[in-house]
Amino acid sequence: MLFIYKIFKLLNEKTLEVECIKQVVSKSFIVGISFIVLAIILLTALIYQRTVAIDPATMPIQSGPGISYRHIRITKRKRVLITGEQRNWYRVRLNDHESAWVPSWLINSKTPLKKSNHLAGAIIAIDPGHGGSDSGAEYKNNSGQAKYMEKTYTLAIAKRLAKQLQASGAQVVMTRSKDRAVGLRERVRIAENAHADCFISLHLNSSPDKNEGSGITSYYYHRGRSKKLARNVSHQFSNLPLTNRGIDFGDFLVIRDTSLPSILCETGYVNTHKDFHQIKKATFQKRVALDIRKGINHYLANY
Numbered sequence: 001m002l003f004i005y006k007i008f009k010l011l012n013e014k015t016l017e018v019e020c021i022k023q024v025v026s027k028s029f030i031v032g033i034s035f036i037v038l039a040i041i042l043l044t045a046l047i048y049q050r051t052v053a054i055d056p057a058t059m060p061i062q063s064g065p066g067i068s069y070r071h072i073r074i075t076k077r078k079r080v081l082i083t084g085e086q087r088n089w090y091r092v093r094l095n096d097h098e099s100a101w102v103p104s105w106l107i108n109s110k111t112p113l114k115k116s117n118h119l120a121g122a123i124i125a126i127d128p129g130h131g132g133s134d135s136g137a138e139y140k141n142n143s144g145q146a147k148y149m150e151k152t153y154t155l156a157i158a159k160r161l162a163k164q165l166q167a168s169g170a171q172v173v174m175t176r177s178k179d180r181a182v183g184l185r186e187r188v189r190i191a192e193n194a195h196a197d198c199f200i201s202l203h204l205n206s207s208p209d210k211n212e213g214s215g216i217t218s219y220y221y222h223r224g225r226s227k228k229l230a231r232n233v234s235h236q237f238s239n240l241p242l243t244n245r246g247i248d249f250g251d252f253l254v255i256r257d258t259s260l261p262s263i264l265c266e267t268g269y270v271n272t273h274k275d276f277h278q279i280k281k282a283t284f285q286k287r288v289a290l291d292i293r294k295g296i297n298h299y300l301a302n303y
Protein backbone atom coordinates (compact mmCIF):
# COMPACT_ATOMS: atom_id res chain seq x y z
CA MET A 1 0.00 0.00 0.00
CA LEU A 2 2.80 2.33 0.97
CA PHE A 3 4.55 1.48 -2.28
CA ILE A 4 1.48 2.40 -4.34
CA TYR A 5 1.12 5.64 -2.39
CA LYS A 6 4.77 6.56 -3.13
CA ILE A 7 4.34 5.91 -6.84
CA PHE A 8 1.16 8.01 -6.88
CA LYS A 9 2.91 10.85 -5.03
CA LEU A 10 5.84 10.75 -7.42
CA LEU A 11 3.52 10.82 -10.46
CA ASN A 12 1.59 13.71 -8.95
CA GLU A 13 4.81 15.67 -8.36
CA LYS A 14 5.92 15.07 -11.98
CA THR A 15 2.54 16.27 -13.28
CA LEU A 16 2.83 19.43 -11.16
CA GLU A 17 6.33 20.00 -12.50
CA VAL A 18 5.09 19.67 -16.12
CA GLU A 19 2.20 22.04 -15.32
CA CYS A 20 4.69 24.52 -13.87
CA ILE A 21 6.92 24.30 -16.98
CA LYS A 22 3.82 24.70 -19.19
CA GLN A 23 2.76 27.80 -17.27
CA VAL A 24 6.25 29.35 -17.45
CA VAL A 25 6.47 28.63 -21.21
CA SER A 26 3.04 30.12 -21.91
CA LYS A 27 3.86 33.20 -19.80
CA SER A 28 7.10 33.86 -21.71
CA PHE A 29 5.22 33.27 -24.98
CA ILE A 30 2.69 35.97 -24.08
CA VAL A 31 5.44 38.36 -22.96
CA GLY A 32 7.37 37.69 -26.19
CA ILE A 33 4.38 38.29 -28.45
CA SER A 34 3.45 41.47 -26.55
CA PHE A 35 6.98 42.72 -26.94
CA ILE A 36 6.95 42.10 -30.71
CA VAL A 37 3.54 43.80 -31.12
CA LEU A 38 4.71 46.79 -29.09
CA ALA A 39 7.90 47.01 -31.16
CA ILE A 40 5.86 46.95 -34.38
CA ILE A 41 3.54 49.70 -33.08
CA LEU A 42 6.47 51.86 -31.98
CA LEU A 43 8.32 51.35 -35.26
CA THR A 44 5.22 52.19 -37.31
CA ALA A 45 4.64 55.32 -35.21
CA LEU A 46 8.27 56.30 -35.63
CA ILE A 47 8.18 55.83 -39.41
CA TYR A 48 4.84 57.65 -39.64
CA GLN A 49 6.26 60.54 -37.64
CA ARG A 50 9.11 60.77 -40.14
CA THR A 51 6.73 60.88 -43.09
CA VAL A 52 4.98 63.97 -44.42
CA ALA A 53 2.36 64.74 -47.04
CA ILE A 54 3.69 66.84 -49.92
CA ASP A 55 1.32 68.65 -52.23
CA PRO A 56 2.59 69.90 -55.61
CA ALA A 57 -0.41 72.28 -55.86
CA THR A 58 0.68 74.45 -52.91
CA MET A 59 4.37 73.87 -52.22
CA PRO A 60 7.61 74.00 -54.17
CA ILE A 61 9.33 70.63 -54.63
CA GLN A 62 12.97 71.25 -55.56
CA SER A 63 16.16 69.33 -56.29
CA GLY A 64 17.98 71.14 -53.43
CA PRO A 65 17.20 73.12 -50.24
CA GLY A 66 15.98 76.38 -51.83
CA ILE A 67 13.73 77.79 -54.55
CA SER A 68 16.74 78.49 -56.77
CA TYR A 69 17.25 74.74 -57.29
CA ARG A 70 15.58 72.84 -60.12
CA HIS A 71 11.86 72.26 -59.73
CA ILE A 72 10.79 68.61 -59.52
CA ARG A 73 7.42 67.80 -61.00
CA ILE A 74 5.17 65.32 -59.23
CA THR A 75 1.59 64.77 -60.28
CA LYS A 76 -0.35 64.44 -57.05
CA ARG A 77 -0.21 64.73 -53.27
CA LYS A 78 1.71 61.88 -51.65
CA ARG A 79 3.19 60.76 -48.34
CA VAL A 80 6.95 60.59 -48.29
CA LEU A 81 9.69 59.73 -45.81
CA ILE A 82 11.94 62.52 -44.44
CA THR A 83 15.59 61.53 -44.87
CA GLY A 84 17.37 64.77 -43.96
CA GLU A 85 17.14 68.44 -43.11
CA GLN A 86 19.12 71.49 -44.18
CA ARG A 87 18.44 75.25 -44.08
CA ASN A 88 14.88 74.61 -42.88
CA TRP A 89 14.17 72.38 -45.86
CA TYR A 90 13.37 68.65 -45.58
CA ARG A 91 14.97 66.10 -47.90
CA VAL A 92 12.30 63.51 -48.76
CA ARG A 93 12.36 60.19 -50.60
CA LEU A 94 10.14 60.26 -53.69
CA ASN A 95 10.98 56.68 -54.77
CA ASP A 96 13.89 54.22 -54.77
CA HIS A 97 15.95 56.39 -57.08
CA GLU A 98 14.85 59.96 -56.40
CA SER A 99 14.94 62.45 -53.54
CA ALA A 100 13.50 65.98 -53.40
CA TRP A 101 13.46 68.97 -51.03
CA VAL A 102 10.44 70.74 -49.53
CA PRO A 103 10.24 73.79 -47.18
CA SER A 104 9.77 72.50 -43.62
CA TRP A 105 7.79 75.59 -42.52
CA LEU A 106 5.13 74.88 -45.15
CA ILE A 107 4.98 71.20 -44.17
CA ASN A 108 4.58 72.09 -40.47
CA SER A 109 2.23 75.05 -41.02
CA LYS A 110 -1.15 74.83 -39.31
CA THR A 111 -2.71 76.94 -42.07
CA PRO A 112 -1.69 75.40 -45.40
CA LEU A 113 -1.53 77.67 -48.43
CA LYS A 114 -4.72 77.71 -50.47
CA LYS A 115 -2.97 78.27 -53.76
CA SER A 116 0.55 78.29 -55.06
CA ASN A 117 2.56 81.47 -55.66
CA HIS A 118 6.21 82.22 -56.28
CA LEU A 119 6.84 83.36 -52.72
CA ALA A 120 6.05 79.91 -51.31
CA GLY A 121 9.39 78.48 -50.20
CA ALA A 122 11.28 81.76 -50.68
CA ILE A 123 13.44 83.22 -47.91
CA ILE A 124 13.14 87.01 -47.81
CA ALA A 125 15.38 89.22 -45.69
CA ILE A 126 13.73 92.47 -44.55
CA ASP A 127 15.93 95.24 -43.26
CA PRO A 128 14.10 98.00 -41.34
CA GLY A 129 16.51 100.93 -41.61
CA HIS A 130 18.13 102.47 -38.50
CA GLY A 131 17.03 101.59 -34.92
CA GLY A 132 18.12 102.13 -31.32
CA SER A 133 20.35 105.18 -30.90
CA ASP A 134 20.29 105.71 -34.69
CA SER A 135 16.86 107.24 -35.31
CA GLY A 136 17.42 108.07 -38.98
CA ALA A 137 15.74 111.13 -40.47
CA GLU A 138 13.26 113.08 -38.36
CA TYR A 139 10.07 115.03 -38.78
CA LYS A 140 9.10 117.85 -36.43
CA ASN A 141 5.57 119.21 -36.43
CA ASN A 142 4.95 122.95 -36.87
CA SER A 143 5.29 123.78 -33.19
CA GLY A 144 8.54 121.81 -33.19
CA GLN A 145 7.44 119.86 -30.14
CA ALA A 146 6.55 116.45 -31.52
CA LYS A 147 9.39 114.52 -33.12
CA TYR A 148 8.83 111.53 -35.39
CA MET A 149 11.68 109.27 -36.33
CA GLU A 150 12.41 107.31 -39.51
CA LYS A 151 13.33 104.16 -37.52
CA THR A 152 9.76 103.91 -36.17
CA TYR A 153 8.15 103.83 -39.62
CA THR A 154 10.69 101.58 -41.33
CA LEU A 155 9.95 98.98 -38.63
CA ALA A 156 6.18 99.48 -38.93
CA ILE A 157 6.28 98.86 -42.70
CA ALA A 158 8.71 95.96 -42.25
CA LYS A 159 6.36 94.18 -39.84
CA ARG A 160 3.41 94.56 -42.22
CA LEU A 161 5.56 93.28 -45.08
CA ALA A 162 6.73 90.30 -43.00
CA LYS A 163 3.13 89.33 -42.23
CA GLN A 164 2.13 89.47 -45.90
CA LEU A 165 5.13 87.51 -47.08
CA GLN A 166 4.55 84.80 -44.45
CA ALA A 167 0.91 84.53 -45.49
CA SER A 168 2.17 83.81 -49.02
CA GLY A 169 4.40 80.98 -47.79
CA ALA A 170 7.73 82.79 -47.59
CA GLN A 171 10.10 82.56 -44.66
CA VAL A 172 11.05 85.99 -43.35
CA VAL A 173 14.35 86.97 -41.78
CA MET A 174 14.38 90.39 -40.11
CA THR A 175 17.65 92.22 -39.49
CA ARG A 176 15.86 93.75 -36.48
CA SER A 177 12.35 93.24 -35.17
CA LYS A 178 12.44 95.83 -32.41
CA ASP A 179 13.94 99.25 -31.71
CA ARG A 180 17.61 98.35 -31.48
CA ALA A 181 20.82 99.36 -33.23
CA VAL A 182 22.24 96.90 -35.77
CA GLY A 183 25.43 97.60 -37.74
CA LEU A 184 25.23 97.78 -41.54
CA ARG A 185 27.62 94.84 -42.08
CA GLU A 186 25.71 92.82 -39.49
CA ARG A 187 22.52 93.37 -41.51
CA VAL A 188 24.18 91.99 -44.62
CA ARG A 189 25.59 89.05 -42.66
CA ILE A 190 22.14 88.12 -41.29
CA ALA A 191 20.69 87.98 -44.81
CA GLU A 192 23.64 86.07 -46.27
CA ASN A 193 23.66 83.51 -43.43
CA ALA A 194 19.97 82.86 -43.93
CA HIS A 195 20.62 82.13 -47.65
CA ALA A 196 17.90 84.67 -48.43
CA ASP A 197 16.56 84.85 -51.98
CA CYS A 198 16.04 88.64 -51.77
CA PHE A 199 17.11 91.46 -49.48
CA ILE A 200 14.73 94.41 -49.00
CA SER A 201 16.01 97.41 -47.05
CA LEU A 202 13.35 99.91 -45.96
CA HIS A 203 14.09 103.59 -45.46
CA LEU A 204 12.47 107.01 -45.66
CA ASN A 205 14.04 109.88 -47.51
CA SER A 206 14.72 113.36 -46.19
CA SER A 207 15.77 116.65 -47.74
CA PRO A 208 18.21 119.19 -46.22
CA ASP A 209 15.33 121.60 -45.60
CA LYS A 210 11.86 120.39 -44.82
CA ASN A 211 9.08 120.18 -47.43
CA GLU A 212 11.57 120.19 -50.30
CA GLY A 213 11.40 116.61 -51.53
CA SER A 214 8.59 114.17 -52.21
CA GLY A 215 7.99 110.70 -53.62
CA ILE A 216 9.22 107.13 -53.60
CA THR A 217 12.51 105.83 -55.03
CA SER A 218 13.70 102.20 -55.31
CA TYR A 219 17.49 101.85 -55.32
CA TYR A 220 19.72 99.06 -56.62
CA TYR A 221 23.52 98.85 -56.68
CA HIS A 222 24.20 95.78 -58.80
CA ARG A 223 22.90 95.57 -62.33
CA GLY A 224 21.29 92.27 -63.26
CA ARG A 225 19.19 90.61 -60.57
CA SER A 226 19.11 93.57 -58.12
CA LYS A 227 18.14 96.05 -60.83
CA LYS A 228 15.47 93.65 -62.05
CA LEU A 229 14.09 93.28 -58.51
CA ALA A 230 14.08 97.10 -58.10
CA ARG A 231 12.17 97.47 -61.38
CA ASN A 232 9.60 94.82 -60.40
CA VAL A 233 8.97 96.37 -56.97
CA SER A 234 9.00 99.98 -58.20
CA HIS A 235 6.47 99.12 -60.90
CA GLN A 236 3.93 98.30 -58.14
CA PHE A 237 4.30 101.65 -56.35
CA SER A 238 2.22 103.48 -58.96
CA ASN A 239 -1.01 102.97 -56.96
CA LEU A 240 0.25 105.04 -53.99
CA PRO A 241 -0.78 108.64 -53.16
CA LEU A 242 2.88 109.78 -53.44
CA THR A 243 4.76 110.23 -56.72
CA ASN A 244 6.64 107.12 -57.85
CA ARG A 245 10.09 108.36 -58.86
CA GLY A 246 11.08 104.98 -60.26
CA ILE A 247 14.42 103.21 -59.82
CA ASP A 248 17.88 104.67 -59.36
CA PHE A 249 21.45 103.57 -58.72
CA GLY A 250 22.35 103.97 -55.02
CA ASP A 251 25.73 103.39 -53.38
CA PHE A 252 24.48 102.05 -50.02
CA LEU A 253 26.52 99.44 -48.16
CA VAL A 254 23.60 97.10 -47.40
CA ILE A 255 22.76 96.70 -51.10
CA ARG A 256 26.34 97.00 -52.34
CA ASP A 257 28.22 94.46 -50.21
CA THR A 258 25.79 91.59 -50.77
CA SER A 259 25.78 88.63 -53.10
CA LEU A 260 22.00 88.30 -53.20
CA PRO A 261 19.48 90.44 -55.12
CA SER A 262 19.19 93.52 -52.92
CA ILE A 263 17.21 96.76 -53.08
CA LEU A 264 16.63 99.76 -50.84
CA CYS A 265 13.24 101.51 -50.96
CA GLU A 266 12.77 105.05 -49.72
CA THR A 267 9.00 105.22 -49.42
CA GLY A 268 8.48 108.97 -49.03
CA TYR A 269 10.19 111.96 -47.40
CA VAL A 270 9.91 111.91 -43.65
CA ASN A 271 10.52 115.69 -43.33
CA THR A 272 7.96 116.70 -45.94
CA HIS A 273 4.55 117.36 -44.44
CA LYS A 274 2.58 115.94 -47.40
CA ASP A 275 4.63 112.71 -47.42
CA PHE A 276 4.70 112.26 -43.67
CA HIS A 277 0.92 112.67 -43.54
CA GLN A 278 0.80 109.42 -45.59
CA ILE A 279 3.78 107.62 -44.00
CA LYS A 280 2.19 107.64 -40.53
CA LYS A 281 -1.08 106.13 -41.83
CA ALA A 282 -1.68 102.38 -41.42
CA THR A 283 -3.41 102.27 -44.83
CA PHE A 284 -0.34 103.70 -46.57
CA GLN A 285 2.01 101.32 -44.73
CA LYS A 286 -0.18 98.36 -45.70
CA ARG A 287 -0.29 99.40 -49.36
CA VAL A 288 3.50 99.84 -49.48
CA ALA A 289 3.91 96.35 -47.96
CA LEU A 290 1.42 94.86 -50.41
CA ASP A 291 3.20 96.51 -53.38
CA ILE A 292 6.59 95.17 -52.28
CA ARG A 293 5.13 91.68 -51.78
CA LYS A 294 3.63 91.79 -55.29
CA GLY A 295 6.87 93.09 -56.77
CA ILE A 296 8.96 90.31 -55.21
CA ASN A 297 6.42 87.71 -56.37
CA HIS A 298 6.68 89.04 -59.97
CA TYR A 299 10.45 89.06 -59.76
CA LEU A 300 10.59 85.44 -58.49
CA ALA A 301 8.17 84.35 -61.22
CA ASN A 302 10.70 85.26 -63.90
CA TYR A 303 14.17 84.83 -62.49
Ligand SMILES: [Zn+2]
Pocket (backbone or CB within 6 Å): 129, 130, 136, 137, 150, 203, 204
Ligand atom coordinates in the same frame (compact mmCIF):
# COMPACT_ATOMS: atom_id res chain seq x y z
ZN1 LIG B 1 17.43 105.87 -43.74
